[in-house]
Amino acid sequence: MHTLEQLRAGTLAGARHLKLACGLREFPREIFELADTLEILDLAGNELTTLPDDLPRLTRLRVLFCSGNPFEVLPEVLGRCPALQMIGFKSCRLHTVPDAALPPTLRWLILTDNRIETLPAGIGRCTGLRKLALAGNRLTALPPEMAACTSLELLRIAANRIATFPDWLLDLPRLAWLAYAGNPFCATLDAAWQAEAHTRPVPWAALATDGILGEGASGVIHRAAWSAPEGARSVAVKLFKGEVTSDGLPASERAACVGAACVGAGGHPQLIPVLGEVTGHPADTAGLVMALIDPAFRSLAGPPSLDTCTRDVYPADARFKPATALAIARGIAAAAAHLHQRGIVHGDLYAHNILHDGEGRVFLGDFGAASFVLPTDPARARRLEQVEVRACGCLLEELAERTAPGVLRDGLADLAARCLGAVPALRPGFDEIVHHLDGLAAG
Secondary structure, eight states: OOHHHHHHHTTTTTTEEEOSSSSSOOOOOOGGGTTTOOOOEEEEEEEEOOOOTTTTGGGTTOEETTTTTTOOOOOOGGGGGGGGGGOOOOOOOOOOOOOOGGTTOEEEEEEOOOOOOOOOGGGGGOOTEOOOOOOSSSOOOGGGGGGTTTOOEEEEOSSSSOOSOOOOGGGOOOEEEEEEOGGGGGHHHHHHHHHHHHOOOEEGEEEEEEEEEEOSEEEEEEEEEEEETTEEEEEEEEEEESSOSSSSSSSHHHHHHHHBBGGGGGTTTTTTEEEOOOOOOOTTOOEEEEEOOOOOOOSSSOOOTTTTTTSBBOTTTOBBOOHHHHHHHHHHHHHHHHHHTTTTOSSSOGEEEEEOOOOSOOEEEOTTTOEOOOOTTTHHHHHHHHHHHHHHHHHHHHHHBBBBBSSSHHHHHHHHHHTSSSGGGOOOHHEEEEEHHHHHHHH
């Protein structure tokens, strides 16, 4: 975090990254003193409603965060910024996105939690757009011109007012991560899942929390002692924040977790078992009680960076034995097959949502982007599976890149290429992927 005093004193000369959160009501003109170097400008959490017309003087600016400011219209000047690639206006008051506000260089656009009812047709000109977050708005449809966004890989349209599923999305050649729950076109299905997602009630009074294990967009995971009637045990408790996240709605996450990983509903060995649901929380907070995972398990990778955009960031020294890489791939593909058989689209099949122990044992977590599909609609279910198979292809490719050369690595790479194919209809299904990996393991 920087200060306005530092900026005015000139002590930030040469800065590439500037972050100011000090109740700004006007754009500080002193920022232009950094025009020759500034690449990332973070003005989130201020009181700004406009940006200056000469913002394009920041010729090297590629990332701009203005989330949490009371903007009502996405500033048109953004479209004239020559190097701007990432724009973040989450939780503002946006109701209008002008055509002119979208720069042709755009790769990543975050407009989560606003009041936007329509997107401009001009978004179809953003052919390099890879990541688009629109959850928690008032969209009733997506412009068909978006079909030209053939680089789009991640799309969040959950918690909107979209009446008809835009089937052309499923033909996009690179789409891999999709979240759409909480729209009228799937309201009946969402409600059915939430109503049927029953599990054992666990009174809050029976839980004693003892430290935080982790925190994500949708909630906080606590370590806890559960005084169950059959005996005390250590567990993990996820308490939901109850807000629209960049992925979607906590209610969808809860329903997917219970439906896919609840012990009483036939869980899966690669999904963290759900043991019960919190009741009687003093703040009426929803929560799930889950099995506590051995601390030997850790995240397979870190989330995407500003530079990688849609691809995870692995430790520089990450390397896998061929048998370990195969076991990771097989476990995750099997978990995904289980989800799709139950009508669940994970929506966020990423290495950073995978826990592993270094020996091939894995758990797939984070159902924050989960959506549902009717198993009685096999055509759409198959097409949605083909989208998620591309996400699996990214994972297989990443594993192969970090595996010692040999027959097994070549087999992983070949399978990854099939999963990443530009024609979704030609990709294998998850059952076929599991079968293929079993064949590789058997030699």
